[in-house]
């Protein structure tokens with residue numbers, strides 16, 4: 001499959017520079033060197049705890065922010081570059097409260113597709129049908145929509161620009177379980193019908209498992225593990241992935257670290273030189289605090305990779321890079 005999106009060693013730092021009085025401003029290291037390829041037509045799930053850099057990464061992919069280092073490339077040529085749209089967690093809040101749905105959806109149709117008059121009206125009706133909403137909702141204000149309806153409008157607004165790739169940042173986290181299921185079903189249906197590619201961000205492991213072809217586990221601004229969803233869930237290699245899976249045993253349950261894990265993250269102003277998970281890791285050894293483990297395959301499938309000096313082994317076939325099993 002051809003790549004639609006390619007990230008090479010992408011980093012994003014906030015702050016830095018000098019204050020008015022010449023003092024150094026602190027720098028937050030939000031994303032710390034991520035390389036990732038997304039193939040056309042696949043869904044890549046990105047999961048990790050709050051503050052690990054998921055939204056910062058998403059904002060850079062859609063062009064709302066730019067990397068401090070590294071490159072982000074969308075497939076295409078001079079005639080047509082693949083287009084990408086963002087679906088927010090709280091679509092109601094991202095809509096202008098004083099504008100009806102019709103106006104919110106008309107902006108991309110006019111600006112990006114050049115549609116006006118009857119052609120625009122027809123496309124508005126088509127978009128509403130695509131997200132299974134009655135066209136009467138076009139005349140509503142955002143506060144007159146339920147969470148699920150607002151999310152459908154958010155999806156319709158993204159689709160108005162006829163994207164190839166949707167970056168969905170916690171698209172169902174604000175919804176109750178039955179509404180979540182409906183929106184997830186809609187997203188699956190749209191993907192099949194329109195041939196879309198998804199980057200799907202969530203802190204909910206069961207949602208990520210249900211939607212993803214591949215899963216990327218993010219920890220403190222870096223990829224801890226990446227691989228086919230089935231392999232990562234059945235045989236996690238990175239101790240952080242194993243902790244996450246042990247923390248949320250039931251669908252929809254929030255991440256709830258075991259008692260022995262205090263959940264402390266390193267200081268984002270001063271990242272450690274070695275593995276950022278070392279302070280929480282039961283397998284940590286001296287080398288972990290000194291040397292950053294590279295993302296690499298550890299004897300499983302070549303596309304199942306983790307950044308760990310002592311990855312967890314699963315059975316006789318799994319050869320290890322480090323000495324532990």
Ligand SMILES: Nc1ncnc2c1ncn2[C@@H]1O[C@H](COP(=O)(O)OP(=O)(O)OP(=O)(O)O)[C@@H](O)[C@H]1O
Nearest residue numbers: 014028030049050051052053054055056057203268
């Ligand atoms: N504009 C900014 N200025 C300074 N720091 C920022 C900015 N945006 C994000 N950060 C910091 O970058 C880190 C990553 O934030 P980000 O919002 O990407 O996390 P997240 O994984 O999306 O978290 P959540 O699950 O809570 O949405 C955090 O430490 C955050 O405080």
Ligand code: SF4
Nearest residue numbers: 275278281288308309
């Ligand atoms: S590199 Fe070391 S500290 Fe980091 S996850 Fe692996 S074993 Fe744990």
Ligand SMILES: [Mg+2]
Nearest residue numbers: 054055056169
């Ligand atoms: Mg976020």
